[in-house]
Amino acid sequence: MLRTLVCAMAMTVASLAGDPARAADLPHIVILATGGTIAGAADPRSGLGYNAGAISADALIASVPGISAHARLSAEQISAIGSQDMSEEVWLKLAARIDALDKTADVAGIVITHGTDTLEETALFLDLATRTDKPVVLVGAMRPATAVSADGPRNLLEAVMVAASPQARGRGALVVLNDTIHGARDVTKTDTVSVQTFRSPNFGPVGGVSPDRVVFYAAPASRQSFPSKGGPLPQVEIVYAYAGVDARPVEAARAAGARGIVLAGVGDGNASKATIAALQAAAKAGVVVVRSSRTGAGPVLRNIELNDDELGFVAAAFYNPAKARVLLQLLLANGVTAPDKVQAAFLPTP
Structure with missing residues (x-):
C-alpha cells in the first residue's frame, strides 16, 4: 500500500x-x-x-x-x-x-x-x-x-x-x-x-x-473570538455525573489546581446533592463552574433544575462537556472570570 x-x-x-x-x-x-x-x-x-x-x-x-x-x-x-x-x-x-x-x-x-x-x-x-x-x-x-x-x-x-x-x-x-x-x-x-x-x-x-x-445551506453565522495568547491554557477539569457520585471528583479537581470545572451532568446538567454542594463551594472559592450535559443533545439553560444565580454557576447552553471545557479555557486565558461574563460567552445575545 x-x-x-x-x-x-x-x-x-x-x-x-x-x-x-x-x-x-x-x-x-x-x-x-x-x-x-x-x-x-x-x-x-x-x-x-x-x-x-x-x-x-x-x-x-x-x-x-x-x-x-x-x-x-x-x-x-x-x-x-x-x-x-x-x-x-x-x-x-x-x-x-x-x-x-x-x-x-x-x-x-x-x-x-x-x-x-x-x-x-x-x-x-x-x-x-x-x-x-x-x-x-x-x-x-x-x-x-x-x-x-x-x-x-x-x-x-x-x-x-x-x-x-x-x-x-x-x-x-x-x-x-x-x-x-x-x-x-x-x-x-x-x-x-x-x-x-x-x-x-x-x-x-x-x-x-x-x-x-x-x-x-445558510449564510455564515456570527463568530466569537478569544485569542489563545500563545501560552499554556488554564487548567479546566470535567467532572462526570453518575448514580452514586459524591464530592470526591470535585475535590480532586480543586486539589489538582483547576481554575475551572465543567460538570458533565445528568439530564439538564444536574448531579447528586453532594456534587452540587462541592461545586458551590468551589464557585465561592473562585473556581468557575459550568454546567453541561452528558446526554449528547439539547441545551442546558440557566435556573431550570438548579438555581444558577444562587449557586454561582454558568449554564453551558448548547456546548457539550468537552467543548465547554475548551471555551472556558480560552475565556480564562483572556481574563474572563466573572460568571455573568462567562455566561454571556456561552449564550451570546443574537
Whole structure:
C-alpha cells in the first residue's frame, strides 16, 4: 500500500508539472497534518488493528485521484499522533501556523488532517482562537489509509474542495467528512465505527459536498473570538455525573489546581446533592463552574433544575462537556472570570 501511495504521488506531481499554467490559476491550499486514522497504517496485532499517523501528509495527498484539479497543494507535518494524544501544545502550534498563513496572500485556505476522537475539540479551539476569514477545514477518517474502502481519500478531496470554495470564507473552522460539512460549535462524534459518525445534533450540518460542487445551506453565522495568547491554557477539569457520585471528583479537581470545572451532568446538567454542594463551594472559592450535559443533545439553560444565580454557576447552553471545557479555557486565558461574563460567552445575545 505504501509503495502504491508513493507511486501515486509521483504521478500527481507529474500531472501538475505538465500543465503549469492551469496549476497557477488554482487556489493554493495548505494541508497541516497532525496524524490520526486518516494517516493510519495496518498493524498485525489484530484484523482491524492500525497505527495512527504512520503515513505522511505528502503520501496522503498522493493517494487521492484528481485532487490536483481543485487546488495547488502544499503540506506541512505538524505532528504524527493519534487524536487521543492531541494536546494544547499542538493546538497552539496549529493556531500560530494559521495566523501566519492568514497573512500569506498566496494561501486561499487551510486543511487540517486529524484523528476523529478529539477532532471536535480542536475544531472549536481553532474556531475561537483564530480570526482568519480564510477557510479552515478539519478532516479525518474512520478507516485507516491501508484499509479496504478507506474513507480518507474521499474525505480529503472534499475538504480541499471546501477550503478552495469562496463560499467557505468567514465561516470559522469547519469539519468535513462523508459528504457533509459541519460547523465547529455543534459537531460531535457519535459512533465508534460508522463513517457517518459526525453529526450536529442541535443545529444540523451547515453544508454538503457532491462530486462537482460545494453547497452551504445558510449564510455564515456570527463568530466569537478569544485569542489563545500563545501560552499554556488554564487548567479546566470535567467532572462526570453518575448514580452514586459524591464530592470526591470535585475535590480532586480543586486539589489538582483547576481554575475551572465543567460538570458533565445528568439530564439538564444536574448531579447528586453532594456534587452540587462541592461545586458551590468551589464557585465561592473562585473556581468557575459550568454546567453541561452528558446526554449528547439539547441545551442546558440557566435556573431550570438548579438555581444558577444562587449557586454561582454558568449554564453551558448548547456546548457539550468537552467543548465547554475548551471555551472556558480560552475565556480564562483572556481574563474572563466573572460568571455573568462567562455566561454571556456561552449564550451570546443574537
